[in-house]
Amino acid sequence: MSLLKVNNLKVNFKTYGGTIRAVRNVSFEVDYGETVAIVGESGSGKSVTVQAIMGLIKKPAGEIEKGNILFKGKELLQLSQKQLREIKGKQISMVFQDSMTSLNPTMKVGKQISEVLLYHQHVSKQEAKARAIEMIKEVGIPNAERRYEQYPHEFSGGMRQRIMIAIALACNPDLLIADEPTTALDVTIQAQVLGLLEGIKENKNTSIILITHDLGVVAESADKVIVMYGGMMVEKCSVQELFSNPNHPYTWGLLESIPNVSNKDKERLKPIEGSPPDLFSPPKGCPFAPRCKYAMDICMEEVPRLYDVADGHSSRCFLNDEMAPNIATFSEVEERV
Amino acid sequence: MNQEIIKTTNVKKHYAIGKQQVVRSVDGISIDIYQGETFGLVGESGSGKSTFGKTIAGLTNPTDGSVYYEGNNVNNLSKKERHRINREIQIIFQDPQASLNPRMQVGDIIAEGIDAHGLAKGKARKERIYDLLERVGLNPDVVKRYPHEFSGGQRQRIGIARTLAVQPKFIVADEPISALDVSIQAQVLNLLNDLKDSEDLTYLFIAHDLSMVKHISDRIGVMYLGNMMELARSEQLFDNPKHPYTQALLSAIPVPDPTLSKRDRIVLQGEPPSPVNPPSGCKFRTRCPHAMEICSLEAPMWKEIHADHWTACHLYS
Amino acid sequence: MSREARELLFKPVNKKESLSEQIIRPSLPIWKETAINILKNKLALFGLVLILIITFFAIAGPAMVPYSASEQELTKNNLAPSSEHWFGTDDLGRDVWARTWQGARVSLTIGLVAALLDLIIGVTVGGISGYMAGKGKRGDRIDSILMRIVEVLYGIPYLLVVILLMVIMEPGIITIIIALSATGWVGMARIVRGQILQLKSQDYVLAAEKLGSSHAKIIGKHLIPNTMGIIIVNLTFSVPSAIFSESFLSFLGLGVQAPFASWGTMANDALGVVIGGQWWRLFFPALMISITMFAFNAFGDGLQDALDPKVRKKGGK
Numbered sequence: 001m002s003l004l005k006v007n008n009l010k011v012n013f014k015t016y017g018g019t020i021r022a023v024r025n026v027s028f029e030v031d032y033g034e035t036v037a038i039v040g041e042s043g044s045g046k047s048v049t050v051q052a053i054m055g056l057i058k059k060p061a062g063e064i065e066k067g068n069i070l071f072k073g074k075e076l077l078q079l080s081q082k083q084l085r086e087i088k089g090k091q092i093s094m095v096f097q098d099s100m101t102s103l104n105p106t107m108k109v110g111k112q113i114s115e116v117l118l119y120h121q122h123v124s125k126q127e128a129k130a131r132a133i134e135m136i137k138e139v140g141i142p143n144a145e146r147r148y149e150q151y152p153h154e155f156s157g158g159m160r161q162r163i164m165i166a167i168a169l170a171c172n173p174d175l176l177i178a179d180e181p182t183t184a185l186d187v188t189i190q191a192q193v194l195g196l197l198e199g200i201k202e203n204k205n206t207s208i209i210l211i212t213h214d215l216g217v218v219a220e221s222a223d224k225v226i227v228m229y230g231g232m233m234v235e236k237c238s239v240q241e242l243f244s245n246p247n248h249p250y251t252w253g254l255l256e257s258i259p260n261v262s263n264k265d266k267e268r269l270k271p272i273e274g275s276p277p278d279l280f281s282p283p284k285g286c287p288f289a290p291r292c293k294y295a296m297d298i299c300m301e302e303v304p305r306l307y308d309v310a311d312g313h314s315s316r317c318f319l320n321d322e323m324a325p326n327i328a329t330f331s332e333v334e335e336r337v
Numbered sequence: 338m339n340q341e342i343i344k345t346t347n348v349k350k351h352y353a354i355g356k357q358q359v360v361r362s363v364d365g366i367s368i369d370i371y372q373g374e375t376f377g378l379v380g381e382s383g384s385g386k387s388t389f390g391k392t393i394a395g396l397t398n399p400t401d402g403s404v405y406y407e408g409n410n411v412n413n414l415s416k417k418e419r420h421r422i423n424r425e426i427q428i429i430f431q432d433p434q435a436s437l438n439p440r441m442q443v444g445d446i447i448a449e450g451i452d453a454h455g456l457a458k459g460k461a462r463k464e465r466i467y468d469l470l471e472r473v474g475l476n477p478d479v480v481k482r483y484p485h486e487f488s489g490g491q492r493q494r495i496g497i498a499r500t501l502a503v504q505p506k507f508i509v510a511d512e513p514i515s516a517l518d519v520s521i522q523a524q525v526l527n528l529l530n531d532l533k534d535s536e537d538l539t540y541l542f543i544a545h546d547l548s549m550v551k552h553i554s555d556r557i558g559v560m561y562l563g564n565m566m567e568l569a570r571s572e573q574l575f576d577n578p579k580h581p582y583t584q585a586l587l588s589a590i591p592v593p594d595p596t597l598s599k600r601d602r603i604v605l606q607g608e609p610p611s612p613v614n615p616p617s618g619c620k621f622r623t624r625c626p627h628a629m630e631i632c633s634l635e636a637p638m639w640k641e642i643h644a645d646h647w648t649a650c651h652l653y654s
Numbered sequence: 655m656s657r658e659a660r661e662l663l664f665k666p667v668n669k670k671e672s673l674s675e676q677i678i679r680p681s682l683p684i685w686k687e688t689a690i691n692i693l694k695n696k697l698a699l700f701g702l703v704l705i706l707i708i709t710f711f712a713i714a715g716p717a718m719v720p721y722s723a724s725e726q727e728l729t730k731n732n733l734a735p736s737s738e739h740w741f742g743t744d745d746l747g748r749d750v751w752a753r754t755w756q757g758a759r760v761s762l763t764i765g766l767v768a769a770l771l772d773l774i775i776g777v778t779v780g781g782i783s784g785y786m787a788g789k790g791k792r793g794d795r796i797d798s799i800l801m802r803i804v805e806v807l808y809g810i811p812y813l814l815v816v817i818l819l820m821v822i823m824e825p826g827i828i829t830i831i832i833a834l835s836a837t838g839w840v841g842m843a844r845i846v847r848g849q850i851l852q853l854k855s856q857d858y859v860l861a862a863e864k865l866g867s868s869h870a871k872i873i874g875k876h877l878i879p880n881t882m883g884i885i886i887v888n889l890t891f892s893v894p895s896a897i898f899s900e901s902f903l904s905f906l907g908l909g910v911q912a913p914f915a916s917w918g919t920m921a922n923d924a925l926g927v928v929i930g931g932q933w934w935r936l937f938f939p940a941l942m943i944s945i946t947m948f949a950f951n952a953f954g955d956g957l958q959d960a961l962d963p964k965v966r967k968k969g970g971k
Contacts, residue, residue, distance in 0.1 A: 159608065192604060214591065243596070268527060268530075295667045297663040436857035449865050
């Protein structure tokens with residue numbers, strides 16, 4: 001049994017402008033000790049997917065239309081608020097992109113860590129404090145005892161992100177969800193934080209869902225990758241497959257549009273033409289079809305199903321249909337490998 | 338090498354905060370930017386790269402030192418000259434949301450500079466707007482639309498069209514693609530590259546994404562805490578970085594290739610110190626893996642260690 | 655769909671023009687979109703309808719009954735509401751229906767005129783102050799002089815101003831309007847100044863300066879249109895507060911004097927007799943005050959949401 005199983009998840013938001021179908025039929029699994037990366041642009045539904053897992057989709061604006069979220073076989077969507085609180089923070093915890101707004105500015109950071117322990121683990125205050133200081137050390141912040149007494153504004157962005165991670169890890173969760181944890185950070189600090197996450201996975205066998213838009217981060221940190229576009233999961237595979245045998249034209253486009261640092265010659269970049277779909281009126285067929293170089297008439301008419309293209313590798317693209325014509329393969333990537 | 342279009346001599350920009358404290362945002366930078374090149378400027382947050390860009394663009398005056406444009410000191414100009422130079426030096430902003438007035442139609446946004454300088458009127462003005470829209474890859478039908486109807490990438494194109502309208506020669510592009518999605522970044526980068534050739538432009542391209550900077554720049558300068566650490570041709574900088582900070586910065590870029598074994602990454606310890614209290618001597622010494630005693634005592638000289646390869650580091654004294 | 659028909663669909667799309675660059679979202683002028691958003695907001699719509707109803711009766715109400723507001727019929731005093739006198743009569747036999755709508759005229763006039771004066775003085779002072787701030791020494795001085803005036807006025811309780819004015823001037827509608835406006839505009843001035851200060855540092859204003867736009871153009875095209883929303887919203891909130899202040903002052907006997915009736919004076923007159931069972935004398939004016947306050951506040955709230963660019967942007971994440 002896998003740790004987390006998301007099945008046919010559909011999430012809608014009601015706004016002034018109409019209903020946004022933010023997540024449409026997303027299914028995936030996370031195994032113990034595995035890092036699953038969710039890649040996508042803004043509006044792809046990647047953040048909403050994990051918000052649904054964390055129970056952060058609140059009525060009346062947001063609504064989970066259908067789907068199951070099974071955590072250790074337990075249906076999260078059926079749980080009461082109280083039961084959900086038991087799981088959140090203790091077994092599943094989350095790190096957000098913006099560490100400034102996620103921390104309470106009027107509370108000492110040490111307190112914010114020990115509070116989680118007091119709430120979930122019924123330890124004494126002294127024990128909680130000792131554990132909290134240990135956590136601060138563990139995420140690589142020097143002078144932990146002194147830092148325990150400081151307020152969030154006395155920390156830099158990278159340090160605050162470490163504190164967030166410390167809070168998230170305080171109860172040894174089985175699943176850590178990190179929503180663009182390094183996007184707001186500089187590269188040298190990003191390297192530190194990614195190293196920290198890597199260490200957690202290895203030492204504690206914690207599963208991680210990593211949301212990012214940076215394929216470099218994916219290549220370095222993930223085991224499995226989910227590519228999302230326009231609220232849909234368009235491709236799902238192992239990280240090796242993603243870079244050596246990508247199947248979906250959107251994935252091809254993404255891989256082509258990033259410049260390769262190790263590339264010697266400055267060839268022209270190959271962007272994906274056009275703009276992401278308007279979520280208020282998404283295309284009738286495949287969300288990527290209007291920007292796709294290989295689009296067929298069928299792509300404009302209906303949403304493709306997920307085709308299995310290899311073991312553990314599926315792709316939502318009609319090019320995999322037996323009726324589809326053979327097109328040139330993704331030569332650029334073949335060149336790379 | 339071409340003639341220089343911009344020259345800065347020991348430019349400093351300090352901001353006073355409170356009574357005693359001074360933020361040394363830019364702390365003495367002397368560089369030349371040559372006609373027709375793209376000069377990439379990289380650095381982490383707090384490095385002062387954006388402030389330096391704004392100073393060169395004339396949006397703020399330097400605290401010390403001078404900026405020369407085509408040989409003229411821009412802080413010491415007649416009114417008429419200033420008007421001309423203000424037009425020829427333009428800036429493209431990072432956030433395409435904040436840089437377009439939400440209450441103005443696209444056509445009027447683009448025509449802002451045309452109107453201000455009286456470059457065209459009536460029918461000619463309209464044709465110029467259509468032409469500019471086409472040049473940035475937008476359909477001319479959109480002139481009556483408002484910015485919020487566009488996606489991020491399209492808004493950035495509108496911003497670029499507005500800039501092009503006044504026929505600038507030198508453009509400071511202040512993180513023009515950082516706020517955009519990956520698939521859109523390449524579009525805008527290609528557009529900027531094309532325009533550079535067709536409009537005969539020179540860019541100062543500010544960014545924190547090193548791979549994008551490498552792709553577009555001829556030369557790259559690396560800033561840290563208000564100082565220039567290294568400056569070289571872009572291939573040279575990537576192949577043979579000299580300054581320990583540049584080396585660490587380059588090795589920190591995640592490479593989109595899972596088959597590469599994790600390289601020997603130089604992970605810097607700690608975080609950049611505050612620009613209010615920068616370290617004595619070399620500003621990077623507190624995080625530098627090669628720091629020596631001399632580094633805390635005196636600031637390293639800015640010197641050319643190879644042809645066209647400058648750095649400020651005691652390792653090369 | 656048959657297999658054959660389906661098979662036909664598996665052929666590449668003939669893309670004449672890139673579908674992806676089309677903008678599907680319909681273009682709407684801002685006022686139209688605002689109107690639609692208000693119509694969608696039920697509470698705001700309800701408020702607007704109430705305002706219209708009250709206005710209608712204020713105009714037509716007194717003429718709907720054969721009595722005038724000041725006509726005394728002493729034989730028919732203290733009558734409870736009936737088919738003859740819909741809202742009953744008072745101790746002098748005056749028709750409460752007629753007096754209530756007569757009072758509505760007074761209250762609405764005072765509310766609207768006072769709010770309008772707030773608007774004119776507040777926007778002028780706030781606009782000048784905000785625009786001049788940071789524009790050299792002279793600008794800073796103008797800003798600080800204006801703001802000190804605002805602060806002093808802010809510190810004086812308006813009741814004190816009213817009482818002082820009553821000593822010098824005759825109590826009445828004009829005096830009340832002057833008293834309310836004398837201190838009322840400072841709130842508007844502060845809001846406008848804050849907004850202008852914030853807008854001035856927006857990238858699009860910087861861009862306009864860089865493109866060479868004149869001060870007049872920057873104020874007229876960038877600053878004012880983007881402040882309009884907040885001004886209008888503030889206006890819809892200052893109308894009910896002026897109406898309430900008027901009623902309150904009249905209730906205290908400091909406001910409108912006989913023969914004019916306002917809701918406040920009517921409520922005041924009714925105070926002694928309510929205990930005697932003449933509930934209608936207090937009930938109807940009090941009800942009108944409450945409905946009017948609610949209507950304007952609900953409408954203002956909805957307007958605020960409708961004009962909020964964050965809502966207008968629609969969605970986001």
